[in-house]
Amino acid sequence: MSTDQGVVYLVGAGPGDPGLFTRKGEELLARAEVVVYDHLASPRLLDLAPPEALRICAGKSIGHCTLSQSEINETLVEHARAGKRVVRLKGGDPFVFGRGGEEAEHLRAAGIRFEVVPGVTAGVGVTAYAGIPITHRDSASAVAFITGHNGPNAEGGRLDWQALAQFPGTLVIYMGVTRLEAICHTLVKHGKPDSTPAALIESGTLPGQRTVAGTLATLPALVKEAGLGPPALFVVGDVVHRRPSLQWFEDLPLFGQxxxxxxxxxxxxxxxxxxxxxxxxxxxxxxVEIRPLDDFSELDRTIARLAEFQWLVFTSVNGVQAFFDRIEALDLDLRAVGHMKFAAIGPATAEALRRYYLRADVVPESFRSEALAEALAERVRGTRVLLARATRGRVVLKEELLKVADVEQIAVYQNVDAxxxxxxxxxxxxxxxxxxxxxxxxxxxxxxxxxxxxxxxxxxxxxxxxxxxxxxxxxxxxxxxxxxxxxxxxxxxxxxxxxxxxxxxxxxxxxx
Known part of the structure; x- marks a missing residue:
């Protein structure tokens, strides 16, 4: 048995932008057999797991894949005991208001090995994308991460709101949007000036990100007017004043698209x-999906007589990769094409050739079959040309080159409709x-x-x-x-x- 079977990896998915996912998390997802994910984890991250991996939504938000925490715990144990590599994909960081500690304790009690892969927590990632530095030499030298899940008036609450009102730094409050007015009122009641800058950031790090800034006195009304809701992060402190000069995400050319x-x-x-x-x-x-050929016999026979051709023409990156994958599978190397000249339909295809230490002799200025045929016409006149392509596609290139050369066309991969x-x-x-x-x-x-x-x-x-x-x-x-x-x-x-x-x-x- 592999040493990483029967293991649960508690992996932080980050605050939303899939680009903030860690390299270690990506590596583990690529080998996962079971993925138990929160609904806030980006769907793009699920694409990193093998197609055959079992995917289980475990979000606990209202209206989203409602599994209780005990059901999540048992699901992790069940699949790990079956010898599976399990990735528990959690929004943000597993150990920052994510119940990762509870899940790890349950796994330890059940005798299941686990590892923790930290993620970018919302208090750091979302604020950065909103242009709000949670610390700044001139504004705040301390930061407190707080859960607003139960609100300041909840019975048995563990937060000292009076102490938080006196905290000499930035307050970053998770899950506080539905209790925003009560939190603002409580902070002011305990001594925080009502003029203290405050902001609410909805869907942080995502193209739907919206930020409303004001003060403890004005923010609840501004948020209500703007219609902001969860998931959102609430920030209190002088650092909010830095946003106008530091916001950058909303200025990207495709923000919101x-x-x-x-x-x-x-x-x-x-x-x-x-x-x-x-x-x-x-x-x-x-x-359309790109897949290997079902039958390589015709391609293999053509590769066996590459010496007959003077030109090898590629019309896609996929064609280049599929052709040379087959060269390697047949235990051949670049000497098999050492006598040939190459044509590529465009710069991306030419770059794919360069990855095999080959340079395209012809790349048309306009990346179309017609332009490639025109660029090749005089160069290939009287020669034998091999076109490496998909099982289907336009035939104009072959038809045009047949006017001046002996042309064969060979499928090196197949397109399959979804x-x-x-x-x-x-x-x-x-x-x-x-x-x-x-x-x-x-x-x-x-x-x-x-x-x-x-x-x-x-x-x-x-x-x-x-x-x-x-x-x-x-x-x-x-x-x-x-x-x-x-x-x-x-x-x-x-x-x-x-x-x-x-x-x-x-x-x-x-x-x-």
Missing amino acids: RILITRPQDSARTSAKVLERLGAEVLVAPT DRLPESVMARLVDGSIDWITLTSSAITGRLHEVLGPELRERIGRTIKLASLSPVTTETASKLGWSVAAEASQYTWDGLVEAIVQASAINEKRRP
Whole structure:
């Protein structure tokens, strides 16, 4: 038995932004067999677990996957005793108002080995994203983390509110939004000036983050007017005054934008990071999956006679990876293609070649099959060309090159249509809380159209904007009755992101 079987890892998921997740947490999720997660943990983190891992929602918030704490404890013990690697994914940090200590004690009493992986707690992460430093040399040299769950008037409360009112630093109050007025009143009653700066931060570190700042006297009314609610963090102290000069998250170019990526899972993970760095919330729902071939015999026979070809042409990053994965599987190395010249449809594909220490001899200025055919026409005249591609796709490249060269086309991987979109994504589409959908190929566009019902199809391109990677993809969307709000000028993922940024900036200027 592996040494990490029958173990529970209490892992902090951070305050919401999946980019704040720790490297150790990511490593453990990648090997998890069971994931028991809080509803506040980012859904993007669940994508890091193996597809076959059992996922159990254990949130205790009203209306969210209600498992009692004792049920959570027993669930962890049950799966660990079955020899499973269990990740208990907890919002924020496991030991900061997360009952991680209780769960660890229960595991110890049951004889189950556990490890704790700290996470970024909301009191540090959320405040930083709101531009409020919890300590500052000129404002506060101490900070207190407080739970407002029971409120200041609860019987048997363990907090000394009089002492907290006199605390010479920043108060960071978790779970206090529903008792905000009572907490403000109690602090003032015990001596905290009603002019003390205070702020409430809703959905901190997420694109829906909203911050209202005022004083202990004015904040409850301001929060009520703005309609803020949980999850929220309440901050009291002079450091709140620093927010106007230190806020940064809300200034990111895609802050507040909710974007659905429909690329295959492996590509989507890298793509999502680019959007998240710009402030967007990202959902991933592949409409097409990239998979190995079911039968490698034809590819293997072609690889065995690579000496017959002078050119090897790739039309995707996936094609490069799949081809050289097979080269390695056959116990060959780069000498098998040492005599060949290479063409790549775009810079991303060329970069994939460079990872194998190969340089593309041809990369067209416009990253389309037509442009690649034009760039290659004179170079490949009279030669033998091998096109490495997916099991399906456009045939224009082969047809154009056949006019000047002897061309063979070989499938090195397959595209498989997704049966449906995840239920969580469908719910977001239905409730209108997605702003953009990215389209990176005609196949992806067509499949998205197929998996959506008639009502949602009508909303795509209208209330939900589309961003297209290329004119070819845009044309496919148009034939399906969809209008595209942003099209990449350079047919790369970075070009598509830039198109969304520019379109979002224009829309922002048009707002009254």
